[in-house]
Amino acid sequence: MTVTIRPKEVQVSREADVLVVGGGPAGIGAAVSAARTGASTILLEKRGFLGGNITACYVETCNWFLTGTKFSTHGLYAEIEDAYRLEYGRSHDIRGDSSRFSADYLRIYLDELMEKEGVQVLLHSFVNDVVVENGHILAVIIQTKQGPMAVSAKVVIDATGDGDVAVAAGVPFKQGRDKDGFCQPGTLNFRVVGVDARYLSEQGDKLKEIGRKFEKEYLSGRTGLDCKRKDLPFGRLTNAGMISYINYPCSYMIDPTSNVDLSRGEVECRRYIKQFMKYMRNNFHGFEGIELASIAPEIGFRDSRRIEGKYCLTHQDIEEDRRFDDVICVFPRMYDMLSPDGYMLGDGALEGEGNRGHIFVHITGDDDRTFQVPYRCLVPVKTDNLLVAGRCISSTHVAESGVRAIFACMLTGQAAGTGAGLSVQAGVSPEKVDIGGVQKSLRDQGLRL
């Protein structure tokens, strides 16, 4: 049986120069940068708060991979880190890692940032439709309890992570790895309270030690746990005895855009949490008295749709550090792709037979290899007033595991926001914007290109 959804006439209730959909790292970068070009800017977010995976999945440990390297944050990300630290301090982690936020304080910080920057934010605004005429987006449709609401803008930026706007506009995309379409697993992070913080923080990093031991136990098949996962990253350890993020329960071979698969993943991960709580109490010294403090609002994803753009970034580009005239982001060479099918062995090679298991490569010490992202990766085919930013930009599956880093997402967001704002000023489509002007503006915003 099929049903027909009747067309509806909807009043355009808001208009802006630039409309950003999705308030994660990419959307934050895009909205702030667009507003700073002088463009009137609206930011739509489906949840009740901003921050994307950082706040909704407790991924507060954003830039651990820069620690001990020659690289540091720059641009808006560094601005946010500095301002956040000034206001909230760094006492949230007694292990002294300054690259971590508290997801809860960050929500408040981001509300205030948007107000200060003059970005109009609409929360609880789920976008799943657009009105397109000849490749031009006339309006974006938000689903609200009061019915559909239309918002129009000269340029739209899709920072939904899943490319929802681009797909609704008819832009082709790819999802998951080429051979079977599977993405990295969905993960449902959770928090515990009641750990022995004093013991865990004295004499070295005991949480890292626990993680290393757990991996050995897992590989020897002795844990008896149902969840397929050997690595066990921990988030902040606080004086109050909280571990703010246990990145463990994973659901594999799940389509992040299917509500049927998402339902399975949420339930499966909650079951793993129940089992793992018991395991930690019984096996990890310092965890004997733990209680479950909270489960993240939603299962989180590291990749899903990748939009077809005017250029597709490949891992060969990353390996060769290929230079592009329209570079808008320079990032330390890295890949972090959790096994899409839960296979825990494999040599983690970027291609070929070994390309199974966890691909995990990141720079260390004096290694200063970088890669470039060209502006064309943000320009989708088939539309003339849309840009994409964040993890859904045009790239191959393996390359995405580098560009998906939170800091990289904010950089591509800043580039999209700047490109959009300057194209509105010049009265041209974002594809035709003067790229030299975009690059100059990004440098003026503190980005190292």
Ligand SMILES: Cc1cc2nc3c(=O)[nH]c(=O)nc-3n(C[C@H](O)[C@H](O)[C@H](O)COP(=O)(O)OP(=O)(O)OC[C@H]3O[C@@H](n4cnc5c(N)ncnc54)[C@H](O)[C@@H]3O)c2cc1C
């Ligand atoms: C468990 C886990 C651990 C991770 N660990 C790290 C790490 O340690 N370091 C690191 O750098 N990266 C890590 N990542 C990856 C990183 O979180 C993401 O790649 C990054 O957040 C992507 O940013 P984004 O802005 O593109 O998308 P997201 O963070 O996914 O943000 C998208 C935003 O858009 C909103 N949205 C989505 N669809 C719609 C819609 N239709 N309408 C309106 N709003 C919408 C969402 O609610 C969300 O706020 C991790 C990811 C996960 C899941």
